[in-house]
Amino acid sequence: MARTQALLIQIATGDPRPISKQIVDGVRMKIATGELAVGAQLPSVRGLAQQLTINPNTVAKAYAELTGEGWLESRQGLGLYVATPRQRLSNAERDRRMDEAVQGFVHEVAALDYPPERALSRLERALRVLAPKKTA
Amino acid sequence: MARTQALLIQIATGDPRPISKQIVDGVRMKIATGELAVGAQLPSVRGLAQQLTINPNTVAKAYAELTGEGWLESRQGLGLYVATPRQRLSNAERDRRMDEAVQGFVHEVAALDYPPERALSRLERALRVLAPKKTA
DNA sequence: CTTCTGTACTGTGTGCATTAGTACAGTAGG
DNA sequence: CCTACTGTACTAATGCACACAGTACAGAAG
Known part of the structure; x- marks a missing residue:
């Protein structure tokens, strides 16, 4: 279950938004639209960074934000997974x-x-x- | 005609937007809503800067942007006035x-x-x- | 033990927003 | 003419956010 799969995230150099925000928005939209199901595994920090030719820190920052907002769940040494929905903000x-x-x-x-x-x-x-x- | 009037522009320190953008948005909204009529005169660069306790350059920058977008019209030595509407962008x-x-x-x-x-x-x-x- | 995963630091460089200060050009009134 | 107002155009310095670079540590799997 929960194969890693390709997960196409697009980064546009012409986009005025910072790269980390593009990733956050991209992943969040894929979850909101159902393209990424609950329990699905995300690409690794280093893997996605290499795929997008950006710095791993930038990916980690985006993932950290998504985790903090409750969209993702991290398991040390395993990877990041789409979390079950819950109320995040007051x-x-x-x-x-x-x-x-x-x-x-x-x-x-x-x-x-x-x-x-x-x-x-x-x-x-x-x-x-x-x-x-x-x-x- | 076209009295200067007070023109209350609010600057919120907690607002994440840069000050110049707050001014641009504020003035533009007052024009769009009709609160500022065509031909009305705006507060002077130095006057508004003093009123808001900010730098005159910041006000000038905001006014310059509004002028460039066609919302305002400047008359050297006189002041800035709300311009007559026209198509600005393609x-x-x-x-x-x-x-x-x-x-x-x-x-x-x-x-x-x-x-x-x-x-x-x-x-x-x-x-x-x-x-x-x-x-x- | 090796290799993968996430996470946490410390720097370095770049660009933007803002402030500060100075200077110049046009307009109005004494 | 002189003075005081108007907008405009610079330079310099500071603070901050963003991205990159490098290193290091902890957990999981084979």
Whole structure:
């Protein structure tokens, strides 16, 4: 069970986000969309670093963040695995960060002078990729 | 016409955004929501800097960005004024940046494990502050 | 014992944000 | 003309986040 499998993570040099954040976002999305099932094993720190031609520390930092957030579970000497879902943040903290995200998006829409209805519909479509989480 | 008026801009020390971006976002939102009318004069670089207890260079940088984006218009020796609206970015660039914003928001929703429907409804409410721009 | 795994350090270099200080150009009013 | 306001353009120094480089240690598997 839980074969390591390839796990394609893309790192774009043109992406303004720091590399570690790209990894965090990438892995998190794969978990959220169900592409990475609970219990699946992730590539090793050194392995992924070599595959992406980046520093192992950068991968370790990303994995550490994902572990701290509860998405991954580490077993010393074995590897990292997708953890079983659980409540990670307090509701207050969740709402606060959601507020920030909403405000940031509104700022972008205003900055681009983008039609709000169009922005909303694009977002609705993009949100469909997130797993329904019915069986949770 | 176009009195300088107080123009309350808030700078939060706890805000993770750089100060100049807070000013840019703040001014842009006041324009987008109609709180700042076309032709209105903005506080002077040195005046706003003193009011916010920050460096004049930081204010100047923010104003320069807003001018470059077409939100403001500068008249040497006179001051800065809200410019008349015009198309600033190419449609391709606009769409590209909108894509980034959408992806970033989806990442946040996934990271917080926030119910997508709830996120969407909160965003819809927040977008209502943007001016209808019927007369454009 | 060797080799894989994650984890924890100490540095080093780079780029960005901010502050500080100075200087120059245009406008208005005495 | 002179002074005081406006925006603008530099340089220099500091602090911080990010990534890289190298080394080291602990647990698991053969």
